[in-house]
Amino acid sequence: MMKVVLVGCGAMSRQWLDAARQIDGLAIAGFVDLDAERAQARAREYDLSNAVIGTSLDAVLDETKPDAVFDVVVPAARREVALSAFAHHCHLLTEKPLADSPENARAIIAAARRAGRLHAVVQNRRYVANVRRIRRFLDSGAIGKPTSIHADFFIAPHFGGFREEMDHVLLLDMAIHTFDAARYMVAGEPASVYCQEWEPASSWYRQGSSASAVFDLGGGKVFTYAGSWCADGFRTSWE
Template identity: 90%
Template sequence: MINVVLVGCGAMSKQWLDAARQIDGLAIVGLVDLDAERAKARAREYGLSGAVIGTNLDMVLDQTKPDAVFDVVVPAARREVALSAFAHHCHLLTEKPLADSPDNARIIVDAARRAGRIHAVVQNRRYVANVRRIRRFLESGAIGAATSIHADFFVAPHFGGFREEMSHVLLLDMAIHTFDAARYMVGGEPASVYCQEWEPPNSWYSQGSSASAVFDLGGGKVFTYAGSWCAAGFRTSWESTWRIVAERGSLVWDGNDEVRAEVALPVREGLFDQTQPIAVPPLDAADRIGGHLGIIKDFMQAIETGTEPETRGADNIKSLAMVFGAIESAESGRRVAITQDAR
């Protein structure tokens, strides 16, 4: 049995607790929130009558001595939660983003390494079935190595609340899902970025609802991202729409169920090489999916086996570096080198 304390009992905690109660061998032994009544309400809602309730994480960890901490707090509190978890010899699974700044991200990842604890991030777009299928298809070499990766994200949600007041709202709150998926699908190592943000007249956000970025992902791979959170009409999937150009063909994904690929033939008609459709194989039985549920299961397996989970912080910091690199570029108006390591 793996005993867990969950800290942060706001709206997002429901997704975590919904997943956790589907997993045998996992017990929520404590709930922590600055609002004790909110934590008590979550305990009642999920039948956690035996869970210790508190407003101080250190005190609850001292009392329960769990194996792991689930971090669902606001990003600004993430460093404090992480250092407390590692000081109590706990493994840590945290909601995205890994941290609220590059320095704090490096501090958290380095603290996990020094403590010898598993640290992972809920970067759940990796656990989407078609993301898995596309990576496996590209790895097969059926259309050659990817060279150009293009993602479009255009939706217009009226969230209300903090998102409509925050700076860099698209890059900081949403774009990491697309950035991480791009890096994962093509095996990219981000090296640099040029990004521009703007606020269209029709926007209801304070700053940064629209952005366009060009990333060097190394190895001859370039990734372009175009996005907006105030683009009414022709809404894309939350997973973005994709075109991946490779050496001998291309793949397109609508962000929903349709994934198609074409491969070039050694026959030319006029100006153009002929192409033919090529099947993208279905999900492999070995591919892990399931959003929060899949990631929590992966995290538990890592604890039980002493292995590293796929969304470990030492890897996820590279996707977060893409976000902060894009923000720095947008603020400075120049191309920015991306620093990825935790040293």
């Protein structure tokens, strides 16, 4: 039996708990959230009232001694959660993004290596059927080698909550899906990027809801991205 503590009991945690229900030999031993009532409510919702509830990850890890941590916190809290998990010798499965800055990303990776624990980031766009179908088609060579890849993303979700207040909201919380899918489809490795983000006057986000980027993916492949999370009107696909 693998014991897991889930930290971050917001709306996304339901997706994680639904998936966990389908895994034999996995038990949720604890819930952690800054709002203890929210953590308790999530435990009751999933008939896990025996799980340990707390607002301190360190305290819950000390009490439950789990094998792994599920990290579903906001990006700004990711480094603190990761370092705590590795200090308690836990494996870590985390929501995207890996971190909210290159400095924090490097610190998390270094801590995982020192602890000798598995560390994985949920990044599911490369497993979307259409994305994998495009990769197979490009690998076939039917249209030659890919050199120019372009993606547009224009959607206007009103999620509320932390997204409307966070920094770099489009880049950190959504655009990374498209970046990863493009890299996967053309087997590219990013060598450099130029990016500009801005906040349209009509936006309801605090910062960074629109962005454009140009990536050098190596091997003569260039990827351009244009996106907005406050684009009312005819929307693109989430993918």
